[in-house]
Amino acid sequence: MTTTSLNLEAVRQRLRRLGLYGLLAQAQTLMHEPWFERVLDIEDAERARRSLKRRLDDARLGAFKPIADFDWAWPKKCDRPLIEELFSLAFIEEAANVVLIGSNGLGKTMLLKNLAHQALLHGHSARFTLASDMLHDLAAQDSSIALARRLRRYTTPTLLAIDEVGYLSYDARYADLLFEVVTRRYQTRPILLTTNKVFGEWNQVFPNAACVVTLIDRLVHRAEIVALEGESYRLKEAKERVERKAKSRTPSARKSR
Known part of the structure; x- marks a missing residue:
């Protein structure tokens, strides 16, 4: 033009x-x-x-491997078409949550961070947080005014990425705080969440909380559930590293004899 x-x-x-x-x-x-x-x-x-720089700084994604490095063949169960569809970011327009469920070392965090990064590249705001960091942060607020102000940190971004729900257990106060975050974002702004517990086991994460059923109900309503199954990829890499180290030491060991 x-x-x-x-x-x-x-x-x-x-x-x-x-x-x-x-x-x-x-x-x-x-x-x-x-x-x-x-x-x-x-x-x-x-x-x-x-x-973009401002949004990347605010998101606090930290280091992560690009999605091009994801080993699709490693998990025994992995719905690749669904995951690739998520990168279209249609779930953001629908305000639909995404929950990645699976045991340790299957790439849940890698997928979560790449989805958040994709959202940032397309002009959305995002924030990444460990579940424990967010809940401790909210619980540390010493007044209702301070809590309301701090809640905005997790409710204002277009996309909230919560990592590692299920690795620690929390009392009812923490469950209520997570419920508050989920409720304030419900049907308006999506949540990306990873967990190593199926929803039937969330009563172990929040053992004394009355809100768990409603929390799960709101979290999974219109959500995309991505289940990953298999052995830990990190454990695989650790074993391969040990084997490489052992092989590299063998010639020198023979020469010393």
């Missing part, structure tokens, strides 16, 4: 979005300049870069 073919009203809307009010005041004159659209493109690109 050349600058002479730019629509004046579209240009004005773009300038308002970018906050370039000086150029907005002279839009009708400047839009015919050969450099004008290039300036807008540069400003757009820089705003997008800064926005």
